[in-house]
Amino acid sequence: DAKTTQPTSMDCAEGRAANLPCNHSTISGNEYVYWYRQIHSQGPQYIIHGLKNNETNEMASLIITEDRKSSTLILPHATLRDTAVYYCIVRVPHTGGFKTIFGAGTRLFVKA
Amino acid sequence: DAGVTQSPTHLIKTRGQQVTLRCSPISGHKSVSWYQQVLGQGPQFIFQYYEKEERGRGNFPDRFSARQFPNYSSELNVNALLLGDSALYLCASSFGALSSEQYFGPGTRLTVT
Numbered sequence: 001d002a003k004t005t006q007p008t009s010m011d012c013a014e015g016r017a018a019n020l021p022c023n024h025s026t027i028s029g030n031e032y033v034y035w036y037r038q039i040h041s042q043g044p045q046y047i048i049h050g051l052k053n054n055e056t057n058e059m060a061s062l063i064i065t066e067d068r069k070s071s072t073l074i075l076p077h078a079t080l081r082d083t084a085v086y087y088c089i090v091r092v093p094h095t096g097g098f099k100t101i102f103g104a105g106t107r108l109f110v111k112a
Numbered sequence: 113d114a115g116v117t118q119s120p121t122h123l124i125k126t127r128g129q130q131v132t133l134r135c136s137p138i139s140g141h142k143s144v145s146w147y148q149q150v151l152g153q154g155p156q157f158i159f160q161y162y163e164k165e166e167r168g169r170g171n172f173p174d175r176f177s178a179r180q181f182p183n184y185s186s187e188l189n190v191n192a193l194l195l196g197d198s199a200l201y202l203c204a205s206s207f208g209a210l211s212s213e214q215y216f217g218p219g220t221r222l223t224v225t
Binding site: 044085093098 | 116145147155156168209218
């Protein structure tokens with residue numbers, strides 16, 4: 001199963017863009033990259049996902065390299081409330097369902 | 113609409129006991145997945161159920177089992193509890209088995225003494 005590698009922690013100034021990298025060099029062609037975040041003692045919250053193309057929604061942008069071996073989550077204007085653990089995960093499809101593999105995540109600290 | 117609900121919120125058990133955790137998905141969602149999150153680590157996938165059938169299984173021993181009911185709610189059972197089973201158990205629901213978005217509940221904090 002594909003694994004992801006992320007920095008343990010990152011800092012970002014409030015109002016600036018937060019760029020969170022993820023390495024998934026063993027990803028297969030049919031495996032999606034998902035990003036979730038988890039604020040202390042809450043369940044993870046879905047942010048965005050993609051397969052090959054870059055994606056954008058109201059929360060963030062996802063940039064996937066052409067070889068799909070890495071990606072970057074971009075929070076365009078980080079706020080204090082964006083302080084959380086961010087998980088880059090690979091969803092492995094199989095017959096009729098999928099396995100979702102979480103890594104250790106990146107702890108993002110947004111500072112005033 | 114209510115989100116994913118889980119019960120109980122907290123639970124304390126002793127080694128060797130059995131525990132049942134419950135999850136109610138978002139109305140209209142037919143798939144439920146279970147995860148175990150040990151302190152300081154990311155969630156680890158345990159099971160996925162869709163339409164009462166198991167559709168995915170992680171690397172957990174047979175002491176862990178689950179089922180899904182006709183109303184799409186689900187139970188996770190853990191037998192012969194070990195100290196290492198102490199964790200936050202998360203339930204996530206999605207509309208279909210392959211749906212893109214999963215919505216997580218607040219979790220059940222299990223402590224095994």
